[in-house]
Amino acid sequence: xxxxxxxxxxxxxxxxxxxxxxxxxxxxxxxxxxxxxxxxxxxxxxxxxxxxxxxxxxxxxxxxxxxxxxxxxxxxxxxxxxxxxxxxxxxxxxxxxxxxxxxxxxxxxxxxxxxxxxxxxxxxxxxxxxxxxxx
Numbered sequence: 001x002x003x004x005x006x007x008x009x010x011x012x013x014x015x016x017x018x019x020x021x022x023x024x025x026x027x028x029x030x031x032x033x034x035x036x037x038x039x040x041x042x043x044x045x046x047x048x049x050x051x052x053x054x055x056x057x058x059x060x061x062x063x064x065x066x067x068x069x070x071x072x073x074x075x076x077x078x079x080x081x082x083x084x085x086x087x088x089x090x091x092x093x094x095x096x097x098x099x100x101x102x103x104x105x106x107x108x109x110x111x112x113x114x115x116x117x118x119x120x121x122x123x124x125x126x127x128x129x130x131x132x133x134x135x
Contacts, residue, residue, distance in 0.1 A: 058074060058076045058115075058116055058118075058119040059073070059074040059119060060074070060118075060119050060120075060121055061074035061075060061119060061120065061121065062121040062122070062123055063086060063090070063096055063099075063102065063120055063121070063122060064090060064095040064096055064121075064122055064123060065123075067087065068080065068083040068084040068086070068087045069083070071083035071086055071087070074119060075112075075116045075119060075120070076112075076115050076116055076119075077112050077115060077116075078108075078112065078116070081107075082105070082107050082108060085105050085106060085107060085108075086102065086108070089104065095122070096122045097122060098122055099113055099116075099117055099120040099122060100113060101122075102120070
């Protein structure tokens with residue numbers, strides 16, 4: 001339906017532009033403007049999430065201790081399902097020693113790791129949960 005609408009708008013715009021070159025009436029000009037405005041709003045409607053969702057700013061996160069929500073909130077291009085997959089992999093295989101080990105998780109590649117490398121911390125679970133030394 002959206003494709004058909006876009007195609008019809010393109011044809012209508014083309015006809016208005018061709019006939020508008022010979023006509024000088026105000027109504028033709030108004031029609032051109034309305035078709036152009038409709039075409040621009042249609043292209044914005046195709047990707048409504050991109051317009052509403054602010055770009056995520058990466059934050060440092062320890063992938064060995066954080067829950068799925070914290071990983072999702074902290075890392076770029078890591079959605080809720082990939083974050084849950086990281087936690088599930090960690091529970092099954094143990095702590096990550098390096099950021100590159102995250103590529104073992106389905107759906108996470110080197111490009112994603114490179115975008116987030118400076119934000120991924122891999123301190124061991126034992127070190128992260130160890131009590132601080134008191135003097």
